Amino acid sequence: MELDTASGKTLYEQIYEYIRDEIRRGAIRRGDRLPSTRLLAEHLDVSRSTAQLAYEQLLSEGYIESVPCKGYFVCQIDELYCLDRQPADRREPAPRGESRFRYDFTPNGIDLDHFPFAVWRKLNREVLQADEKELFHLGDAKGERELREVISVYLHQARGVRVRPEQVLVGAGNDYLLMLLSRLLGTGRRIAMESPTYRHAWDIFERLGYECAAVPVDRYGMDVKKLGESGADVAYVMPSHQYPLGIVMPVRRRQELLRWAEEKEGRYLIEDDYDSEFRYVGKPVPSLQGSDQSGRVVYIGTFSKSIAPAIRISYLVLPEGLLDRYEQAGRSFSSTVSRIDQRVLQLFMERGYYERHLNKMRALYKSKHDLLLSEIRKLSCVEQVTGHHAGVHLLLRLRPGDSEAERIEQAARAGVKVYPLSEYCIDRTGCEPTILLGYATMTEEEIRAAAALLAGAWS
């Protein structure tokens, strides 16, 4: 062993690392006895306490063990894990390729350029600094009480949801919460969904074993007469801002839906209030849940759109009947959200950062919305623009006889990705040729440039 006094490392570290590496590569084997600290110190011409420090490090990391009156022996570590030994096979392809589009009007993105990273970082640091140990134990299956309280207050004040914190269930994303909900609703359910609808939710319900029925929407939302004929006992709706059509369901239709749910025992409405935070004109529309007198509405919301998709925090508000079922049949499932992340979100909301962030994003999205709206209205092929004043996408209805596919192909040739409404329609129900343009992920300059390319491509 060569010790280097000029090296940045202390002598004891050098001794420790040398012996550790010898053990790792098998040069010193399990059960071998190491020299005593006195002998080692003499041999290396270091102090005995230096040799002792090195051995203590090896002991504490489990490389050697001390047998009283006998000395230090090497532990078995041959099968212990040592990451730098063998790389894994890398057969899986890279997840994302280069896009062939210069501009992408995706209706599913969010603007992360204005996310308050500094605040998020600060809160993370604060949470990890304080009260450390307790936060690393397993928390409440429903989510932390404090976070559920903050969410309740928010939902009450911003969305008119009638909710006690006990009804709130925090989970790692909508898909997970719908999976858990399906355990509470029971199997063999037939679920009605709007057509067009949010395809991802349709897929999820099918994978969860629901029978899905597409119910057409008219200008007020889901057709309740057709819902009655569908044989469904659960209906999934987005009354505040239907996706993708952007319809706001008027009070009368809401009452009809609630009456449908009350007509038979065990019927439920799932209200997905995915992006109600972003409304640019008029008063925010209160939730359907707020008008529910008989506990038939399950409310689901997410922070994916309003904060960031990667934080994986959504919530359910369960009506009393399902809450009882949850306490019996659902509470066994441990929480799916890290308590640290829950605490960070709680502070983010409690200290007004969430409000400020929403207000900022609303202003930003509104300004992108206004810009795209004015650019798009110049296009001659567009019969009508709908879905404006809220959310983060617009719909361009094409003139009768025009072709979605052709317009999309023309846009693609100009390097602009736009989206067909027909992709959201089940069995082509309720589909007129319409193009979707999402603007959340684009800057105003990009919107202007992409709109100019579209004008050229579609002229």
Next chain:
Amino acid sequence: MELDTASGKTLYEQIYEYIRDEIRRGAIRRGDRLPSTRLLAEHLDVSRSTAQLAYEQLLSEGYIESVPCKGYFVCQIDELYCLDRQPADRREPAPRGESRFRYDFTPNGIDLDHFPFAVWRKLNREVLQADEKELFHLGDAKGERELREVISVYLHQARGVRVRPEQVLVGAGNDYLLMLLSRLLGTGRRIAMESPTYRHAWDIFERLGYECAAVPVDRYGMDVKKLGESGADVAYVMPSHQYPLGIVMPVRRRQELLRWAEEKEGRYLIEDDYDSEFRYVGKPVPSLQGSDQSGRVVYIGTFSKSIAPAIRISYLVLPEGLLDRYEQAGRSFSSTVSRIDQRVLQLFMERGYYERHLNKMRALYKSKHDLLLSEIRKLSCVEQVTGHHAGVHLLLRLRPGDSEAERIEQAARAGVKVYPLSEYCIDRTGCEPTILLGYATMTEEEIRAAAALLAGAWS
């Protein structure tokens, strides 16, 4: 409006806050026009740019809007959320009461006194600092590729698991992963579990709609003959360290189990390798999955025991057949773990912190284990101590005719909580009067003091 030049706040902040609060409390209403910046500046005797800064802040937060050629108008915010307005009702009881026990030998805890909080914090800070925006977008449904690679290497080297990163599925805890797995295995399955077993897993499988069958264990683990008679087509086993008995399944029994699985199409073994990191004597026993030649073993592991329960990260290793099913039927379910947390864990493993932490914890647990073992062997009522040399609890078999309930009551009167084996037994299958003592959450001083109390209570 009174401006205070001696206050710590800038003049523009004071103006902004004043107007904001007036809007919030409704003194200035939606649609009201604010004075022009020129008039406001004159009125308050400040510079026009100060007034402009205040208005810009109000604009960016969405309190006011600017209408070209007309001026600044108050936006509607009446129904916007404002957390300090109305507290939620607090009917739910506080989750945890004071324990009536001075010492608690819970077999389910972990020692968090030695968690490397400083490292965890440092990595969190590093991850949140770098490459920020991308990490906040939705990630791979299976978990981040980089983390799955690190987990694969770890499982290969530490546990002998034969795994490509593609087979790894990262999720928010075992319960969630078992829920997802139940979607892949399909409904109507009958699952065999060891008795005694991990009761929480039994509950979870029941809640997921499996029919559960208790199969007795002999000294080598699950009785394969009885498994064959049970009619089950899935068996859940813990071959490396059976919970709660601590049995290590020998090679021959493993081969019998694998042969059972191979006998019929669609049979699977779920190998729960929940705490194999902690073994104090002899070589670590490789996983059952590593001996599986025909893709019948689903391997599940967790960081709850080896890092902390609250981080909510577990993983499945799917055999090829179920991997195909996942790609068809499971990939729709979005990831349940924050990408930030995944990256932190990846760095924790990649940079050797995990290895060091495991080695440190192994040494700590071993020393608690040795102490408890020597204390407990002095007790006259104990016929045999089993389950030692691994995990974080011991089993004390009582003499024939002795009563678990009585011993537990005696311990309770002395202020010590101990656990009965019978709670883990299904239909009392495989149960001799036995007491469980977990030592993970106790310090050595506490173990010594609690053992002395037990000696008194049981003498």
